[in-house]
Amino acid sequence: MRTDTGQVFKLEDYRPSDYAIPRTELTFRLAPEATVVTATLTIERREDTALTTPLVLDGDGLALSRLEIDGREPDLSAYDATPDRLTIHVSPAARQFRLTIETVVNPSANLALMGLYRSSGVYCTQCEAEGFRRITYFLDRPDILSVYTVRIEARREEAPLLLSNGNPVESGDLPGGRHFAVWHDPFQKPSYLFALIAGDLGRISDQFTTMNGRTVDLGVYVEHGKEPLAAYAMDALKRSMKWDEEAFGREYDLDVFNIVAVSDFNMGAMENKGLNVFNDKYVLADRETATDTDFANIEAIIAHEYFHNWTGNRITCRDWFQLCLKEGLTVYRDHEFSADQRSRAVKRIAEVRALRALQFPEDQGPLAHPVRPRRYREINNFYTATVYEKGSEVVRMIRTILGTAAFRAGMDLYFDRHDGEAATIEDFLKAFEDASGRDLSQFALWYHQAGTPHLAVTSRYDAAAKELTIDIEQSVPPTPSETRKRLMHIPLAFGLVGKDGQDMLASSVDGATVEDGVIHVHKRRHSVTFSGISSRPALSLNRGFSAPITLSVEQKAEDLAFLAGHDSDLFARWEALHTLFSKAIITAYRRLRGGKAAEFKPELAALAGAIAGDETLEPAFCALALTLPSEADIAREIGGDIDPEIVFAARLALAQAIAAANRQGFEAHYASLVDGGEFSPDAASAGRRALRNILLDHLSLLPDGAGLAARHFRDATNMTDRAAALAVLVHRQGETQEAAEALARFESTYLADSLVMDKWFQIQASAPGAETLDRVKALMRHPSFSMNNPNRVRALIGTLANASQTGFHRADGEGYRFLADTVVDIDRRNPQLAARLATAFRSWRSLEPIRQEKARAALLSVAQTSDLSADLGDIVQRTLA
Ligand code: B3K
Ligand code: ZN
Numbered sequence: 032m033r034t035d036t037g038q039v040f041k042l043e044d045y046r047p048s049d050y051a052i053p054r055t056e057l058t059f060r061l062a063p064e065a066t067v068v069t070a071t072l073t074i075e076r077r078e079d080t081a082l083t084t085p086l087v088l089d090g091d092g093l094a095l096s097r098l099e100i101d102g103r104e105p106d107l108s109a110y111d112a113t114p115d116r117l118t119i120h121v122s123p124a125a126r127q128f129r130l131t132i133e134t135v136v137n138p139s140a141n142l143a144l145m146g147l148y149r150s151s152g153v154y155c156t157q158c159e160a161e162g163f164r165r166i167t168y169f170l171d172r173p174d175i176l177s178v179y180t181v182r183i184e185a186r187r188e189e190a191p192l193l194l195s196n197g198n199p200v201e202s203g204d205l206p207g208g209r210h211f212a213v214w215h216d217p218f219q220k221p222s223y224l225f226a227l228i229a230g231d232l233g234r235i236s237d238q239f240t241t242m243n244g245r246t247v248d249l250g251v252y253v254e255h256g257k258e259p260l261a262a263y264a265m266d267a268l269k270r271s272m273k274w275d276e277e278a279f280g281r282e283y284d285l286d287v288f289n290i291v292a293v294s295d296f297n298m299g300a301m302e303n304k305g306l307n308v309f310n311d312k313y314v315l316a317d318r319e320t321a322t323d324t325d326f327a328n329i330e331a332i333i334a335h336e337y338f339h340n341w342t343g344n345r346i347t348c349r350d351w352f353q354l355c356l357k358e359g360l361t362v363y364r365d366h367e368f369s370a371d372q373r374s375r376a377v378k379r380i381a382e383v384r385a386l387r388a389l390q391f392p393e394d395q396g397p398l399a400h401p402v403r404p405r406r407y408r409e410i411n412n413f414y415t416a417t418v419y420e421k422g423s424e425v426v427r428m429i430r431t432i433l434g435t436a437a438f439r440a441g442m443d444l445y446f447d448r449h450d451g452e453a454a455t456i457e458d459f460l461k462a463f464e465d466a467s468g469r470d471l472s473q474f475a476l477w478y479h480q481a482g483t484p485h486l487a488v489t490s491r492y493d494a495a496a497k498e499l500t501i502d503i504e505q506s507v508p509p510t511p512s513e514t515r516k517r518l519m520h521i522p523l524a525f526g527l528v529g530k531d532g533q534d535m536l537a538s539s540v541d542g543a544t545v546e547d548g549v550i551h552v553h554k555r556r557h558s559v560t561f562s563g564i565s566s567r568p569a570l571s572l573n574r575g576f577s578a579p580i581t582l583s584v585e586q587k588a589e590d591l592a593f594l595a596g597h598d599s600d601l602f603a604r605w606e607a608l609h610t611l612f613s614k615a616i617i618t619a620y621r622r623l624r625g626g627k628a629a630e631f632k633p634e635l636a637a638l639a640g641a642i643a644g645d646e647t648l649e650p651a652f653c654a655l656a657l658t659l660p661s662e663a664d665i666a667r668e669i670g671g672d673i674d675p676e677i678v679f680a681a682r683l684a685l686a687q688a689i690a691a692a693n694r695q696g697f698e699a700h701y702a703s704l705v706d707g708g709e710f711s712p713d714a715a716s717a718g719r720r721a722l723r724n725i726l727l728d729h730l731s732l733l734p735d736g737a738g739l740a741a742r743h744f745r746d747a748t749n750m751t752d753r754a755a756a757l758a759v760l761v762h763r764q765g766e767t768q769e770a771a772e773a774l775a776r777f778e779s780t781y782l783a784d785s786l787v788m789d790k791w792f793q794i795q796a797s798a799p800g801a802e803t804l805d806r807v808k809a810l811m812r813h814p815s816f817s818m819n820n821p822n823r824v825r826a827l828i829g830t831l832a833n834a835s836q837t838g839f840h841r842a843d844g845e846g847y848r849f850l851a852d853t854v855v856d857i858d859r860r861n862p863q864l865a866a867r868l869a870t871a872f873r874s875w876r877s878l879e880p881i882r883q884e885k886a887r888a889a890l891l892s893v894a895q896t897s898d899l900s901a902d903l904g905d906i907v908q909r910t911l912a
Pocket of ligand 2: 339357358361
C-alpha cells in the first residue's frame with residue numbers, strides 16, 4: 032500500500048516522457064504466492080533526450096530479482112531499485128535497447144485488488160489507474176503506448192484457462208503438469224489496459240460478424256455451473272457491437288472479444304483491450320436471482336466497457352487529468368445505447384435522478400472538482416460522478432448545441448484524427464469546433480470549472496402587447512479553491528405551453544440566441560422577449576434536463592400542476608410533479624420542526640393519482656412519477672441545518688397522504704398489473720413490475736399493508752418482485768412477524784448465492800431508524816459477510832452510510848463513529864474501497880449543529896490515524912478542509 036506522502040500532481044506539470052517503450056514482452060510463471068514476472072521492454076530514447084538522462088521506471092511495492100540491459104547484467108552502480116522506483120542511471124549509447132526485468136509478486140496476499148491478485152482461486156489483474164507498476168517496473172502512464180506480447184505459464188490443473196489481451200497466438204504443454212499460452216495484441220496500448228486471467232472457469236461462446244464481414248469469436252467466462260446466467264450479458268454484448276456500428280460507425284478490431292466475471296472487484300468492470308474483466312454482479316443474471324435494475328445495469332456496463340474500445344482504448348488519455356475524455360464520453364455513449372434499447376424518456380429521468388443523487392452532492396460539497404481536474408493526490412479518488420456523469424452531460428450539451436449531424440461529424444473527425452493516440456480534452460473540443468465552425472471556448476468552462484451553475488428565472492406576460500418576457504440570471508457558486516467563477520454557456524431547452532398543452536410559437540424573439548427550442552444563456556443576465564404570444568403560457572424550462580444546473584423559477588403551483596399533466600416533454604412532466612412533491616415535503620418539514628403537524632393540499636395527491644392512472648403513459652414513467660424524492664434529495668433542496676429524522680417524517684407523511692387519497696385507484700391498478708408468470712427482462716415488462724411494486728409500497732402504508740406485502744413476497748415469481756416486497760416489509764413495517772419471516776425465508780433460500788445475499792444485506796442496511804446501525808453491526812458476523820469482498824462491504828456498510836439517512840445520521844453520532852472505525856480497518860487491506868466508503872461523509876456540513884460536530888469528530892479520528900493510505904488520507908483531508 033502506498034502511504035500518504037501528501038504529494039500533489041498538477042496538470043501544468045505534464046511533459047512527455049524522456050523514453051518510449053514501443054514493445055513490451057511479458058512472461059508470467061504463475062504460482063499462488065510467488066509469481067515470477069519477466070518483462071522485456073524495448074526502450075527508445077527520444078530524439079531530444081540527453082544520453083545522461085536517467086530512465087526512471089515506476090514501481091509499487093516491487094522486489095527486483097534480476098535485471099539485464101541488452102542481455103547483460105549491469106554493474107550495481109548502473110541502476111538503483113527500490114520498491115517504488117527502478118532508475119537506470121546511464122543507458123546504452125544506442126537509441127534503442129532492451130531491458131529485462133524480473134520481479135516476484137504474491138497474488139494471494141494482494142487484498143487491495145490492484146495489480147495481480149487472486150479471486151476465488153482465479154488469477155486476475157486490475158491495472159487502471161496505476162496497478163501495472165505493482166506487477167513490474169514500467170513507465171506506468173497512459174501516454175506510453177506499447178505493443179504487448181504475453182506468455183502465461185501455469186499448472187494446467189489449477190489454471191486450464193490462460194487469457195490476455197489481443198489475439199491468441201500459441202499454446203501447449205510444459206513439463207511437470209504445466210502449460211502455456213501466448214497472446215499478442217497488435218494495437219499499441221497504455222499499461223493500464225493490460226490484463227491477464229488464469230483459472231478454471233466455464234465459458235459461453237458466440238460470434239459476431241462486423242459491418243465489414245469479419246467474424247469475431249465472443250466468450251463470456253464465469254464460474255462453472257453459472258454459464259446459463261451469462262446469456263443476458265452475451266446478448267447485451269452483441270447488441271452493443273451492432274449499435275456502435277450503426278450509431279457511431281465503430282467496428283470491432285480483434286479476432287476475439289472476451290469477458291470474464293470475477294467475484295472480488297473494486298468497481299463495476301474494466302475495459303482491458305479485448306479482455307474485459309467484470310465484477311460478477313454485472314454479468315450474472317436470471318429471473319430467479321436478478322432484479323430488473325440488475326438487468327439494466329448489466330446491459331449498460333457491458334455496453335460501456337465495449338464502447339471503450341474506441342473511446343479509451345484506441346484513443347486514450349494523454350494523462351490522468353484527461354480521465355473524462357474517455358469516461359464522460361463513454362458514459363454518454365452507453366446512455367444513448369440504453370435510451371435506444373429502452374424508453375428514452377424513462378432513461379433520461381433515471382439519469383437525472385442519478386446525477387442529482389451522486390454528482391450534485393459532490394459538486395456542492397468539499398469534494399467538488401472540475402470535470403477535468405487540475406490537481407490530484409490520488410487519481411483513484413477521481414473516478415467520480417463528476418468525471419463520469421457530469422462528463423457525460425457535457426458531451427450531451429455539445430450535441431444539443433451543435434445538433435445531431437454536426438455532433439456526429441465532430442465525433443468522426445475526432446476518431447480520424449486521434450486514432451492510435453493519447454489525447455486531451457482540447458483535442459476533443461477542437462474536433463467539434465473544426466467540424467461545426469462553432470466557437471466552444473466559453474463552453475469549455477464546463478470542463479474547467481467546478482460547481483453546479485444556477486439559473487434564477489422570473490417571467491411576466493403583457494396581455495395587451497401579447498409579449499412574454501423571461502428574465503434569466505446566471506450564477507456559479509464558489510467551490511473549494513475556486514472562489515471566482517466565470518460565466519458559462521448554458522443551453523436551456525424550453526417550451527411555452529399553451530392552454531391546449533401545445534407549445535406556442537413566437538413571431539419573434541429578442542434578447543438571447545434562441546435556436547431549436549434552446550435559449551443559449553452565456554451572460555450574467557438575459558431578458559428574453561417572445562412576441563405574438565396570444566395568452567399567458569406555462570413556462571417549461573430545462574426540458575430533457577438540457578443542462579446539469581439548478582434552477583429556481585418563480586412559478587405558480589397551478590402552472591407546475593398543468594405542466595405535470597400536459598407538457599409534451601415527458602422529462603418536464605416528471606420534473607414538474609417532483610418539484611411540487613419537494614416543495615410540499617419541505618413545507619411539511621418546516622411545520623414539523625416548528626412543532627406543527629404536516630399538512631398537504633388534497634390537489635397534490637389527486638394529481639399523483641391521476642398521473643399514476645393515466646393509461647396513455649408508460650408504466651415505467653408512472654412508477655418514476657410515484658417514487659417520491661429521496662430523503663437525500665429533500666435534504667439537498669433544504670440546503671442546511673438538516674435534521675434527517677424530520678426529513679424522514681415529512682416525506683413519509685406525504686407518502687401516507689397520497690396512499691390514503693388514492694386507495695381505491697391504487698388497489699385496482701395494482702390488481703390489474705398482476706404478474707402473469709411469464710418473465711421477460713425487457714423494458715416494458717420491467718416497467719409494469721416497477722409500477723406494481725411502487726403501488727405496493729404506497730398501499731403498504733395503509734391498514735393491512737403488511738398482509739399485502741407478505742402475499743406479494745410469497746407469490747413472487749422473480750427477484751424484482753421478491754426483493755421489492757421484502758424491502759417494503761422491512762422498511763415500512765419494522766420488526767413485524769411478517770418481516771422476520773420473509774427475511775428468514777429469503778436467507779435460507781439464497782444462503783449459497785453471494786450476489787443474492789447482498790440484496791438481503793442491502794435491504795436490511797437501508798431500513799430507516801436508529802436501530803439499523805445495530806442490525807448492520809450484527810450482520811457483520813453473518814457467515815456470508817466478508818470484510819475482504821468489496822460487494823459485501825458495499826452492500827452492508829456502503830448501504831447503511833448512503834441509503835439509511837436515519838440509521839447513519841443517528842442523533843448520538845454512533846453511525847459516524849462506526850463508519851470512521853470501519854474505513855480505517857478496511858484501509859489496511861483495500862485503500863480504494865475505504866476511500867470510496869468515506870465519501871459518505873461529504874455532506875456533513877449541511878447537518879444541524881449537533882450532528883455536524885459528531886461527524887467532524889469522527890472524520891478527525893480518521894485523519895489522525897497513523898499510516899493512512901494516500902487514498903483515504905486524501906478523501907478525509909479534503910472532506911474536513
Ligand atoms: N475504467 C474503469 C474504472 C477504473 C477505476 C480505477 N480506479 C471502468 C470504467 O469506467 O469503464
Ligand atoms: Zn469507463
